[in-house]
Amino acid sequence: MLNIGTIHGGTAINVVPDQVVITGETRNAEEAKLHSQIEYIKTTFENAARESGGSVEIVFVEKYGGYQFSDHDAVVAVAREGIIAAGLEPTALKYAGGSDANVLNKAGIPMLNLGVGFKNAHSFQECIAVSDLIKTAEIGLHIVQIAGRTENI
Numbered sequence: 209m210l211n212i213g214t215i216h217g218g219t220a221i222n223v224v225p226d227q228v229v230i231t232g233e234t235r236n237a238e239e240a241k242l243h244s245q246i247e248y249i250k251t252t253f254e255n256a257a258r259e260s261g262g263s264v265e266i267v268f269v270e271k272y273g274g275y276q277f278s279d280h281d282a283v284v285a286v287a288r289e290g291i292i293a294a295g296l297e298p299t300a301l302k303y304a305g306g307s308d309a310n311v312l313n314k315a316g317i318p319m320l321n322l323g324v325g326f327k328n329a330h331s332f333q334e335c336i337a338v339s340d341l342i343k344t345a346e347i348g349l350h351i352v353q354i355a356g357r358t359e360n361i
Contacts, residue, residue: 209304210234210245235304237274272310275319283318286358290351291322294343322347 210232217228234249236242250266257264277284279300291298303321312319325340327333 235274237276237302242274272306273314275310275313277320283320286351286354287320287322289354290347293350294346296343
């Protein structure tokens, strides 16, 4: 995933800006694909600047790394069992977002993000139904109970 978040530049509406600052992000749970995306961004911006007689300075900052689990990992098995115990059907998804789970996994602490039923996430219309909050609490309780009796977590 690649997202350009902001573009800032110029001092007046009728003047070509001498400098523009663009901020964005790229994410991928697979390290090789992430590096490929970064190289694509770098090459594309450098070529565009060179072709128009300009220059570019590119700075990449890692905010968090990606992570992946298989269906056989203990953390996935416990989460699956907790979701089923709460009366729901678990569905594993690839998610390119960032959270505390990214930081904890990078530190060697296996962690998953679980969807809890938010609608319109990251918007002014973000909301969650009370029934989904209750199910989230049930899932959490079941996961703690299962993890408490499971070895090698």
